[in-house]
Amino acid sequence: MNGPAESVPGTDSAEERVLSVLRRITQEIVPEAEPASFTPDRTLSELGCNSIDRAEIVTLAMEELDIAVPVHEFHQGMDIGTLAALMRKQL
Numbered sequence: 466m467n468g469p470a471e472s473v474p475g476t477d478s479a480e481e482r483v484l485s486v487l488r489r490i491t492q493e494i495v496p497e498a499e500p501a502s503f504t505p506d507r508t509l510s511e512l513g514c515n516s517i518d519r520a521e522i523v524t525l526a527m528e529e530l531d532i533a534v535p536v537h538e539f540h541q542g543m544d545i546g547t548l549a550a551l552m553r554k555q556l
Contacts, residue, residue, distance in 0.1 A: 505546025
C-alpha cells in the first residue's frame, strides 16, 4: 500500500511523500472517504473526517514522518495541500 505517490502539479517529492502518507492514513482511519476525493484543495472535514479523525490522522502522519509540528500551526479548515506543505517544512 506504500506505492509511489501520485504526482500533484506544483509539489516536490518531499511534499508528494507527505501527501502519500496523509492519503494512506486517511484511508485507514476513514475507509469510507473516496480516494479520488483526496486532493490538495479539499479539507479533511470535506472527506468526512470528524475532529477526532483529523487529530489522529495528523498525529499518525507526524509519527510516521518523524516530525513535530507545533499545534498552534494547525487551524480548522486547513486544506490538505496546506497541511502537507506545513508538514513538509519539518522534514
